Amino acid sequence: MNFIETRGNDGQFPKEVTFSQAILSPMSSFGGLYSPKSLPQLGLDFLKAHLNSNYKTLAKAILAEFEVDIDQAVIDQALALYDQFDDPTNPVPVVKVRDDLFVSELYHGPTRAFKDMALQPFGTVLSAVAQKRNEKFLILAATSGDTGPAALDTFRNKPNVQVVCMYPDGGTSDVQRLQMVTETGENLKVIGIKGDFDDAQTALKSLLVSTSFRDTLKQQGVQVSAANSVNFGRIIFQTIYHVHSYLELVRLQEIGLGDQVYLDVPSGNFGNALGGYYAYKMGLPVAKILIASNQNNVLTQFIEEGKYDLRDSGVIATTSPAMDILKSSNIERILFDLFGAERTKELMLALDKDKFYQLTSDELGMVQTIFAADFCTNQEGQDYIKQAYEDGYLMDPHTATCLKVYDTKRDQKLKTIAYSTAEWTKFSPVIAKTLFGGELTSDIDALKRIADKGQIPIPAQISRLFDLPATQAKVIDKQNIETEILSFFK
Numbered sequence: 001m002n003f004i005e006t007r008g009n010d011g012q013f014p015k016e017v018t019f020s021q022a023i024l025s026p027m028s029s030f031g032g033l034y035s036p037k038s039l040p041q042l043g044l045d046f047l048k049a050h051l052n053s054n055y056k057t058l059a060k061a062i063l064a065e066f067e068v069d070i071d072q073a074v075i076d077q078a079l080a081l082y083d084q085f086d087d088p089t090n091p092v093p094v095v096k097v098r099d100d101l102f103v104s105e106l107y108h109g110p111t112r113a114f115k116d117m118a119l120q121p122f123g124t125v126l127s128a129v130a131q132k133r134n135e136k137f138l139i140l141a142a143t144s145g146d147t148g149p150a151a152l153d154t155f156r157n158k159p160n161v162q163v164v165c166m167y168p169d170g171g172t173s174d175v176q177r178l179q180m181v182t183e184t185g186e187n188l189k190v191i192g193i194k195g196d197f198d199d200a201q202t203a204l205k206s207l208l209v210s211t212s213f214r215d216t217l218k219q220q221g222v223q224v225s226a227a228n229s230v231n232f233g234r235i236i237f238q239t240i241y242h243v244h245s246y247l248e249l250v251r252l253q254e255i256g257l258g259d260q261v262y263l264d265v266p267s268g269n270f271g272n273a274l275g276g277y278y279a280y281k282m283g284l285p286v287a288k289i290l291i292a293s294n295q296n297n298v299l300t301q302f303i304e305e306g307k308y309d310l311r312d313s314g315v316i317a318t319t320s321p322a323m324d325i326l327k328s329s330n331i332e333r334i335l336f337d338l339f340g341a342e343r344t345k346e347l348m349l350a351l352d353k354d355k356f357y358q359l360t361s362d363e364l365g366m367v368q369t370i371f372a373a374d375f376c377t378n379q380e381g382q383d384y385i386k387q388a389y390e391d392g393y394l395m396d397p398h399t400a401t402c403l404k405v406y407d408t409k410r411d412q413k414l415k416t417i418a419y420s421t422a423e424w425t426k427f428s429p430v431i432a433k434t435l436f437g438g439e440l441t442s443d444i445d446a447l448k449r450i451a452d453k454g455q456i457p458i459p460a461q462i463s464r465l466f467d468l469p470a471t472q473a474k475v476i477d478k479q480n481i482e483t484e485i486l487s488f489f490k
């Protein structure tokens, strides 16, 4: 399957690229993204045939439908990384928490957040493609806290790849920061930035299109690429667990094959929800995708009113920081899929220039046939965490945002799959305060408190962090990013 550009072609970039080209060079004409030219159709027969498939078998079959230009041996090697999840036979457990609410837990990988679902296999695929072409890549990653650790983990000591990971200093949890600054892989560099996540993401985007930056690295035989959620190499792995979660509900006899469900997705850059959208387009029986946000509610406004408005909003720091995002990059692929390249270009250029666009009412209608949205305040999120805990389920603040849209936006009595994107261990201070009172404490104290009171172990991947030296703790000003990165190559 080939990929085409969301903002059309400018005559400079190739009109169409393969999967491996799209993952190596994710930026396209006019600052657009690559999107699949067409999607495979899975259909009920496919679902039926995979009713008893384990996760890896299902993943392999879905990837085969996409017809990507990656050797089967590489795909097998990439999918084998799910074997290091907590339960190799079931890397994504789906847990019933209410009669009609199921939580699909995407956080059982090495860095305890859902980014591992895509980045674990992606690292292997990208390094293999680079080796095969005998090329070297610098992978840039901007993180609000979970992408960074997952990108570093997946590329550690991988051939032909170096990684620079930028995070907003003070914008991540202690655990997330430690996961990055204690990193010792020779091919990995971590940079803290004075600013917020949008600053880090904007810096990354401008480096990706900067010819001087590229040329300097080219002289060293290095090309530049990105591991952010705009990279289709991540999105493709994020379609799989939506299909898996649906099949789990069939296996649990909670639904019949073909019955519709709601997908309920805590969203920021919209990669997770986009994976759900593609699964729906490929034939997964989905009534609606419910988009959960925190107080940075641009996505709610977009889906409810057709308005994308960044004019006087700044990012609000919330208790679900991985969703503290205003420029939600993957919305562009939804625009492209629904309205085509010409209109997408028009809307995205308006957003760049005027920080605003408004869909027509027909366009909004198309968005609303598949999406509904609501946002959850910090206080509401804490109430949901508390209520769920009392009912026997411990959830993190990102997962908690799903409960709001579950309460407000279902118009049919259908089973709902909510996605849990992080383990409690990554955001423990607010959880400890919510459940057991007292003041906010450090991560380590909160972890111990929850572990103690809740009789739940702290996984080794987290507890070990507190004993490691912080070897990559440098924090710099935004304007020094380029120089700092280039120094990594001296």
Ligand SMILES: *Cc1c(COP(=O)(O)O)cnc(C)c1O
Residues within 6 Å of the ligand: 113, 114, 115, 146, 147, 229, 266, 267, 268, 269, 270, 271, 272, 273, 322, 323, 398, 421, 422
């Ligand atoms: C990345 C992340 C999200 C947002 O996912 P998107 O694909 O960017 O919408 C939500 N929760 C957690 C914990 C995350 O790490």
